[in-house]
Amino acid sequence: MKTLQPAAPQPQVRSQAAQHGCVAIISRQAIAHNVDTIRHRLDQDGQRDGPRLWAVVKADAYGHTLAHVLGGLGKADGLAVLELEEAHLCRAMGWRKPILIMHARYTAADLSDPGLAPLHVVVDNDEQLRHLEALAQRPGPHAWLRYRGSLNHSGFAAAAYRRAYDRLHKLLQAGRLSGLGLLQHYARAEEAEHLREERRDFEAVFAGLPGPRCTENSAALLSDPGYAGSGDWVRSGIALYGISPLAGVDGRGLGLLPAMTLSAPIHDVQLLAAGDPLGYGATFRAAHQLRVGLVHCGYADGYPRNLVAAGTVLVQGRPCRIIGRISMDSITIDLSGHPQASPGTPAVLWGPPDLSVEAVALSAGTIPAQLCVGITGRVPRLAEAAEASGAAGSGSP
Amino acid sequence: MKTLQPAAPQPQVRSQAAQHGCVAIISRQAIAHNVDTIRHRLDQDGQRDGPRLWAVVKADAYGHTLAHVLGGLGKADGLAVLELEEAHLCRAMGWRKPILIMHARYTAADLSDPGLAPLHVVVDNDEQLRHLEALAQRPGPHAWLRYRGSLNHSGFAAAAYRRAYDRLHKLLQAGRLSGLGLLQHYARAEEAEHLREERRDFEAVFAGLPGPRCTENSAALLSDPGYAGSGDWVRSGIALYGISPLAGVDGRGLGLLPAMTLSAPIHDVQLLAAGDPLGYGATFRAAHQLRVGLVHCGYADGYPRNLVAAGTVLVQGRPCRIIGRISMDSITIDLSGHPQASPGTPAVLWGPPDLSVEAVALSAGTIPAQLCVGITGRVPRLAEAAEASGAAGSGSP
Structure with missing residues (x-):
């Protein structure tokens, strides 16, 4: 299905008029600060090369709205979305770096749209595999093969994972994918013991399979930045917005600012x-x-x-x-x-x-x-007043 | 503050394409059926003149969206909204009958916009009274003076109510209001004993004050249509959408259809x-x-x-x-x-x-x-498929 390119929404700026109803004020500066904070955690304050960062902006940037957060995400390496439509929206709003589609049921035609490149897609079932195999365009997207893990929402279980990897690897070797990576999503990243258990599990499944890895989320990278920092890509959602993914500590306690x-x-x-x-x-x-x-x-x-x-x-x-x-x-x-x-x-x-x-x-x-x-x-999302004057032209990702 | 007239949203119709995500299908026919059901309750199946009906469409028609419900509200006598902006939107979408603004902090300038007529406004504090007194336009809106009741959210307490009434009555006599009515909102309409108690209370406050009354909501008019049916205007929100306001019975049990x-x-x-x-x-x-x-x-x-x-x-x-x-x-x-x-x-x-x-x-x-x-x-609201073919031109309120 070809998706029509949606119009890019324009961010509204808080006006000086009296406030009539409920409003959410969104701070682009806080988002930018949080990206920096996450990066510093991962690269040990510049002492090593940290992994690349997917900024997760599904659900209209966790309710903060894409229009307001994009300007703060300039230092992220890519945007991760759920749906194809969201990817088109990010492109319409000027995002030029990679986009990862995490959850869509895409077709070969969807993936052939040159306006979406550089495009990364999660492959989590046989149908998506077949669509990639049917793709004529070369090179196709970067594929991320999802291991089902103990979340058991979607992705391939251990035995099927290796078979799916082999099929994708053939496409990669034939120049029909621009990359092939290994991906999983934690079920219990907030609990140290279960985090370690899930890591042992996916490491056994991934063992010997070449390709970049994307396994860590906000909770995992904040509770154990040492492990996450040695990976290739991480995904961060909730922490970008200044919110703690961990029990017993709020965002501020983690050096984050509420957005x-x-x-x-x-x-x-x-x-x-x-x-x-x-x-x-x-x-x-x-x-x-x-x-x-x-x-x-x-x-x-x-x-x-x-x-x-x-x-x-x-x-x-x-x-x-x-x-x-x-x-x-x-x-x-x-x-x-x-x-x-x-x-x-x-x-x-x-x-x-x-x-x-x-x-x-x-x-x-x-x-x-x-x-x-x-x-x-019905709640307007408005840019923080202090940012309004300097916003024009400076926030382009 | 002059409010810009918003563009009228166009209702989307459910497509035959495969469903990709979550959708809410809205039935205009169900809304029309519910209006009829409420009317029949109030006029005892046509045996008497029932009161006029405000269809409450605040919060984007309780989440059903104005664009989809307006076509089912043709037999309502007016739309009740919370905010001035919603009133402008209803006008932009072609609604020509009265609109009641229930909760806005309007100014005299807001009320002078001829595009809003015929306009009714709730008067619930001194500031709104002063704005009406400052209004140059003649005749001004129809005012509904709100009694605070036991809800205690807004409106005038008993002693202040009579003084406010006298001020508005002067405006009415001078041809500066197009009407003056008495309004209250229940705190416990779902509980028979408290409903009676609240009625005794506002009847004592309203005694001897001329003007139409608007006191009954969905819960009150469905649990005691006899009383509500003898009033001048009623307001119905939740029941319009096919949802029961009463404990222990669902909409269907009240003859309503879910929208x-x-x-x-x-x-x-x-x-x-x-x-x-x-x-x-x-x-x-x-x-x-x-x-x-x-x-x-x-x-x-x-x-x-x-x-x-x-x-x-x-x-x-x-x-x-x-x-x-x-x-x-x-x-x-x-x-x-x-x-x-x-x-x-x-x-x-x-x-x-x-x-x-x-x-x-x-x-x-x-x-x-x-x-x-x-x-x-992110959830599209779509018109029910059965209605799609006949929708063009037939649903205009």
């Missing part, structure tokens, strides 16, 4: 008397007189509806507890300690060090990636 | 041996040999990541259990009972009577509205 700040203005302020209920289902009742702020962000913006622990926002830099039920378009907060807050005052929902998306995810019983990708279409 | 079917194809099939782990964290292990389908839908599409009860999808019309962890781009299902299923076979995630969005929400510990509005931007 997203979610905020929304206070829409209204109400004074509750002692005993007054608040919100749907009257799950909260004021124990004493209370100033309540209605913040213009709800679950239809992507704020988590079910908080399993106390929810907090920041108002004028200080924590403010969420009270009452999260509703579709708003949350309500206790403004007792914030006498200056009034309609229009922004409430920060996550982003700064003292309210990381990791902390909010913990309160919501989920993971930070789910929160970021769950931000809905 | 959204979410589905995704099986991307890959793996054979697991006894003892094999599956997915991130290896939360599932095969007790015996098992065929597993990887379905191309994950939490980055809006599928709930945390299932609190057994998750199910439909494959070839039959239930199929979800096993392993929900990941960003996929879920894994047990294909033991589905020997015919193969890559490309669609899996239905919610929609049909035997897998309602209400049932999935229950498994996920959330509410159906959260699931629908949580469908992310």
Whole structure:
């Protein structure tokens, strides 16, 4: 199937106008900083050649939007996407370095589009093998043969892996592939013992097969940069956005900067008397007189509806507890300690060090990636104001 | 602030091409059926004049998208939105009947735009009152004064309500408003006892104040159509989309038809041996040999990541259990009972009577509205195929 080239979205810059609703401010500088941080981990601060870096930008850059993050990814070696359409979008937006398609069901015709080169593709089943064998164009893409590992989502199990490798190797020798590499994806990279076990497993499968390797993700490369640093390519997704993939430490603890700040203005302020209920289902009742702020962000913006622990926002830099039920378009907060807050005052929902998306995810019983990708279409993603003036012409990847 | 008129999005129609990823199929016919059902409830099957109906289309029609639902809303009397921008979008898409803005912080200039007429606005605080008083244009919009009730989100408390009414009534008498109505929103409409209590409360506040009333929502009008049917305007959101607002009964039980079917194809099939782990964290292990389908839908599409009860999808019309962890781009299902299923076979995630969005929400510990509005931007919304041929020219509101 030939995919039409999509129009490149233009990044919007935060305006000086009063904020009407929920917005996500995206920092290109934070993304660039995180790329540097990951590189320094891998090359031991310049003491060795580190592996090349795939910046994983699937799911519209984990909800940060491609338009805003591309300018910060200039030092990445390639972009990794899920779908063919995303690859076309990255090209339309000016990305010229390699693109890796990780999950698509491509056909030979899809791969023949010269506009996608230099193209890398993951080969994870027999059908994709056959499409590569049917490809007339020379050289074809760089193929990455995926080992199924213990994740068992897709890819070839051990015995089938070697047979598939032989078929691809024939294509490579005939000049019909521009490269052939070995790829796997961890099931439990966050747990040291299982990480080692998975490594022993794929190393046994890969033993004796020539070609570059791409096996390490954010969690693996941050918990054990020594091993990852000796590889050929690594893939990093969540860490690029400043978010820790490891339990017990947030992005800042790993030297990363958060790339997203979610905020929304206070829409209204109400004074509750002692005993007054608040919100749907009257799950909260004021124990004493209370100033309540209605913040213009709800679950239809992507704020988590079910908080399993106390929810907090920041108002004028200080924590403010969420009270009452999260509703579709708003949350309500206790403004007792914030006498200056009034309609229009922004409430920060996550982003700064003292309210990381990791902390909010913990309160919501989920993971930070789910929160970021769950931000809905009605929330504008805007460039950080400090970057706006210098953005023109400087952020091209 | 003058809002630029946005371009009207064009509805996409489901193509005959193989399905590559997760899609939401939206049925305009179901929406039209639900409008009829709600009307019949309110007018006692034509035995009396029922109230007028605001179709609530905030949050891009509860995730169904305006472009797809407008064609089914021809018999509604008006559209209710949250923001000024949404009102402009409805006008750009050809809606000519009234629009109610429920939550905006509008200015006098915003309200003077003749392109928005006939315009209704909720007045829920002093600032909005002042903007209406500053409006030069005559007649101005129809104002709906909001009583704060026990929800306590926004609006005027009892004493302030009467003072605000007097100010608006002066504007009405001077020909500066095209109407003045009384509005409230329930906190606990799903609970019969609390519903009655809230009614006693707002009736006391509204007593003796002339003007049409708009107090009933989906939950109230479906649980007690007798009361709602004698009002002037009602607002219905969730029920329009075929979803029950009441506990213990799904939309079908209320005579409604689901407007959204979410589905995704099986991307890959793996054979697991006894003892094999599956997915991130290896939360599932095969007790015996098992065929597993990887379905191309994950939490980055809006599928709930945390299932609190057994998750199910439909494959070839039959239930199929979800096993392993929900990941960003996929879920894994047990294909033991589905020997015919193969890559490309669609899996239905919610929609049909035997897998309602209400049932999935229950498994996920959330509410159906959260699931629908949580469908992310990468999921195309397509018109139901049966409607496609007859859609041209017939769906204009």
